[in-house]
């Protein structure tokens with residue numbers, strides 16, 4: 001089953017594009033409806049003054065009933081969709097991994113496996129690498 005690529009960032013609570021060696025990956029997590037009221041969508045709380053989501057908030061809240069769930073607890077229930085070009089075998093593929101950081105080569109990452117060569121790949125937490133990569137990661141969410 002082909003993954004659906006998001007039409008807009010609004011649909012996602014997380015979206016990033018990464019270069020992985022000679023390969024690359026795009027990863028995203030769709031926003032999900034609230035399980036309590038089934039009307040609202042879960043997202044980072046919105047700052048009432050600016051109207052912008054508080055991306056550093058440590059919780060997600062429902063846009064309708066304002067139920068909130070602790071960030072880590074909530075994220076671990078979600079799935080991360082990944083489209084990649086494998087740096088090891090050069091093939092492209094899709095994967096779904098838990099939206100949960102594991103230690104990958106000493107760095108927290110969403111870990112998945114290349115379906116073609118079984119190489120383990122990681123979407124690593126963004127590190128401070130200077131401003132060079134800022135343009136590439138401009139759309140990156142808090143991670």
Ligand SMILES: [Zn+2]
Nearest residue numbers: 034037062065
């Ligand atoms: Zn709700």
Ligand SMILES: [Zn+2]
Nearest residue numbers: 086089114117
């Ligand atoms: Zn591969």
